[in-house]
Amino acid sequence: MAIEKISNREQILIFIVVATFVGGSYGLFRVIPKLKEMGVLQETVAKNQEKVKNPVFPEEPNEDIDELKDKLAAVTEATENTLLDLASLEKNLAPTNSQEMVLKISEAARAAGVRVIESVPYLVQKKDGAATNQPAKSGLTKRQQRRADREARKKARKSGGTVVAGKIISGGIPKEGELIYRLVNDLENPRPFQRISVEGNFTDLQKFLQSLRSLPWQATIVKLDIDVAIQSPPPGIPQLITTKMIVAM
């Protein structure tokens, strides 16, 4: 056969070619990927060795966890107590959007002998811009709402005052440090405000202010302006004064 006559030189050449192909294929498809894989592994090992040599331990806290837990329990208890106190105090506040409180004020004014010129909700904005003292959605129908307003006006007239139904005065954003600011922002449920203008003599006004303290719910005068009427009263008649006040209910 011709294949048996291949010379030594040709045999060596064939071997070199075959060896090159086999070796090349082995190197290309086996050695190089394997070396790459080992390189990645070695890199990981080096990184881990570095981490082992220079471990980064978080700073151990100086506080004793048991002490902190005790403190937490104490603070929790104190907070709960305070919240209980707060809840108890909030029971002295009038329900929000309650017309009953407005009525009680009107009755107090009538009893004190001052005439209510104006009694309107006073809208104050919280520091984040949210409005408080929004008119309540009482769940009444329009007809029921009109009837309720009419009853309120009637009662107000009987008490000698005037109620401007549906009118809302916007007080803007209070300044930090004002009492209104605290009433709006420091309480979980911002208190509603009512701007009330009354007319009467000074003694009656004092009576009215005193009577506010004896209402079933807490009412606080957060702003007070008093003007004396320009016309002098006839002799023997006390001077009439007009008082505008903002009452937090």
Place this chain on the structure above:
Amino acid sequence: MQLNDLLEKLPFNQRASSVLVCEADYTGLRAAVVARNSDNVAVTLETSSDNPDYKLAVAEVVAYMRKQGWTGKLAVLLTPSVMLAMIDLPIPPKNKLAPTQLAESVNWELEPLFAQHLSTLSIGRFFVLLGYLTPEQVEDVVSQQAYINSSANQSETFVYKRFGEIAIDLRYVTQAQLQRGLERLAWFQALGDEIKCGWAVQAASVVGDKADNAQYQWLACAMNQTLLRQWQAAFTAQALKLENLYPLAGCAIANLDIAHKAGKQQLLLEVYDSVIAGVQISGSHIKNLYVHANTLPDTLPNLTEIYHTLEDVEFDTIWYADSSARNDIDISYTNTSLEQLTQQAIKTISRPAQFVSAGMLGAARHVMKLKGAPLVAGVPVSNPQPSLTQRLGVRAMLGGIALLATLGFAELGLQVRQGMIESENEKVNKELKTINDAIARLQAKVDEVKKTKDAIKGLQEDKLEADSAVSLLSVDLPKRNQTVISFLSELARSVSEDVVIDRIAEDSIYGFTVNAWSLNEKSAQEFIKTFQVAVQPLDFKLKDITVGTQTGRLGLLGYSINFSATALDDAAWNAVKQLPGATVPASVVTQPTGAK
């Protein structure tokens, strides 16, 4: 050990486990199945045939062996047609010559010797060996033939008389005897000059001083190619491969337990009916070889002649292998005669079996490449194959193995390296895990502390807010109402009959601004002073006090009174006055506490 020797020992390269060994001489064909038994051989079957047609004789013995269950495929033949001789060649044992080149060199040396060998295969001697003629009758026939042919050559009609015709004319043999004799002779003598050789190097035997002129002893054998093909055809017809043909005498040496001690001299005397051989063994190689034609009556003289040829050599051992057809008494007599001749004990090699000679076992050892094989030479039937390392297939296999080994080493290196990296990785990961566990424990502690602190802080903030709300609802709001009432009450008490209040305005930061009018300046100052003292318990201070003339109600000339009642301290008051509209920090806007 050479690579070739290693390759020869490979399992797939091993020879057959059993071989049919045939021995042909003028009287017939003997055959035996010799099986390999580890490093030795054993006769398992034997038979013989005296059929004058050796092709049929081969068929008969093979049929017998097959019938006995032998299933081998290999056969060798010992025949007197094969010539054996020692020759000197300038070719070292380790050479790079191709087998064909080596065959040419051996042929060149053997051709003259082979012509001499043919004379031992003459028809006259053949007929003597068959017992048809006596040596004297042969001489008579030869002389008659010479005379008849020379006188006939002078006549006009020349008719050449052949040996057989003259022997018949002289009534020495019958026509049937002649026919039978010629039929047998056709398997031992043939026309044609082409010979085929076989050889075995006797490595250590170097003749000559200089390396350039060095001659190396080779044990060589040769056979007529026509006869070789004839025998090959006879065996092929029986589905057997005839591997080698061996000389009748010269193969028994393979059976000897030859010590490899250098310089040890041994002599083997091998006797057959037609031939006798003396082999001088020096160490583990054949030193000299003497082959003589023999007739049974001349056996002892021939042996004596060979021994005297080597008389100068002092033999350590003399072996005697008699494979002739003589009886044991004759063999024993010859043995005794040899001991008397050599003055030393003769080691006799008896026939292994009835039809098996020591030479047949030696040939079997050679073809099976067992111990003693290098001392035997046979004529290969197939063309000589290059050494294993020179065969393309073997080279390809070795190249492949080398390539695979290289790849294996490379792969091993990769695996070792990867193993080291993985081991290191495992070790580092273990250490890292320990550290990470410690870090995790510490971090958990830190997190728990932070969480607890955050919770405390959050609760404290909630509490602050709640406190603030509580303070607002429980303290500040009630106090505010009281402050307003007290402020107005104090104002009412401070006002005299000469003073009227025009306006009271409250700013949530500044406090109250009071505008009043007094009939006279003294009353104004008294009012201010009284009021200032009155509101002091309420933590109010009067600021920006102004008293100036102003026409009052009813057109009366009087004094205007303006001042602010504030709960701010001086610094805060100045700050808000300088920057109107600025936000006053809650800390400085203190609610008056005096209204008690």
